[in-house]
Amino acid sequence: MKNNYNVILLTSALLVSGNTLAEEEKTAEKSPWTSAVEFGFIRTTGNTETQTAALKADVTYEVDKWRHTGHAEGYGTESADAAGNNAVSAERYELSGKSDYKFNEYDYVFGLVKLQKDRFSGFEYEDTVSVGYGRKVIKQEDMELDLEIGPGIRFFKVDGGKSDDEALVRLAGKYWWQITSNSKFTQDLSFDIGEEITSTESITGVQANINSTLALKFTYTIRNKSETPAGVDETDTEIATTLVYTF
Numbered sequence: 001m002k003n004n005y006n007v008i009l010l011t012s013a014l015l016v017s018g019n020t021l022a023e024e025e026k027t028a029e030k031s032p033w034t035s036a037v038e039f040g041f042i043r044t045t046g047n048t049e050t051q052t053a054a055l056k057a058d059v060t061y062e063v064d065k066w067r068h069t070g071h072a073e074g075y076g077t078e079s080a081d082a083a084g085n086n087a088v089s090a091e092r093y094e095l096s097g098k099s100d101y102k103f104n105e106y107d108y109v110f111g112l113v114k115l116q117k118d119r120f121s122g123f124e125y126e127d128t129v130s131v132g133y134g135r136k137v138i139k140q141e142d143m144e145l146d147l148e149i150g151p152g153i154r155f156f157k158v159d160g161g162k163s164d165d166e167a168l169v170r171l172a173g174k175y176w177w178q179i180t181s182n183s184k185f186t187q188d189l190s191f192d193i194g195e196e197i198t199s200t201e202s203i204t205g206v207q208a209n210i211n212s213t214l215a216l217k218f219t220y221t222i223r224n225k226s227e228t229p230a231g232v233d234e235t236d237t238e239i240a241t242t243l244v245y246t247f
Contacts, residue, residue: 034062035060036246037247038057038243039243040052040242040243050077051077051078051086052075053076054240055075056074057070057072057073066099072094075093076092077089092118093117097112098110098112106136106137107134108133109134112131113127122229124157125156125157128192129153130152130168131151134148135147143175143177145173148170148171151169153165153167154192159229170193175188183207183208185207186205188201199223199225200223200224201222201223202221205220213246215243215244215246216243217244219238221239222235222236
């Protein structure tokens with residue numbers, strides 16, 4: 001009888017302990033913060049000598065009906081000229097913040113501020129502010145698609161020119177598909193349609209998890225402007241392989 005009593009006590013203790021751990025894990029899973037940092041570095045030698053570095057950071061805070069996201073990235077390339085001296089051949093920075101207010105699990109309104117500086121784009125800077133309506137048109141366990149539309153304004157300055165601004169309409173889509181438990185496909189597409197300039201950006205990505213916090217990510221980016229200063233190409237492409245740390 002005493003042995004049975006001890007077994008009951010031990011079982012009860014294990015159940016209480018298990019429930020406590022489960023509650024702690026559940027609480028931990030409900031953390032409103034999600035952050036990720038990406039870093040990539042490529043160096044080539046021989047016929048071509050280049051050094052390329054890319055750093056990106058994303059943070060999301062989501063609670064109740066609000067979702068706030070922040071994004072920062074920097075990209076730079078150095079290459080050797082004919083004299084063997086290193087010279088910067090690409091340099092780009094971007095900082096953005098976005099807030100969504102969700103009416104329900106499908107519909108929301110958003111506000112977005114994006115600051116961009118691309119040293120070789122022909123523009124000294126290009127900043128946009130926009131607001132609008134978004135809807136989650138696909139919501140599945142392994143797949144989601146958000147579409148957005150809204151008005152905005154672009155502030156920009158052409159190299160050697162004067163500051164200017166123009167009204168715009170923003171169209172955007174954000175899609176992700178969990179291919180397997182360890183791999184994910186993403187596609188971000190946006191159009192800022194202005195009175196004079198239309199900017200288009202497409203970012204296609206594939207991510208493969210190494211473990212619970214580390215992943216390898218491949219992205220292909222296309223950026224296009226309908227109008228650019230003389231001597232500047234309208235389209236830029238970027239291929240990047242980065243290591244992603246999520247915490």
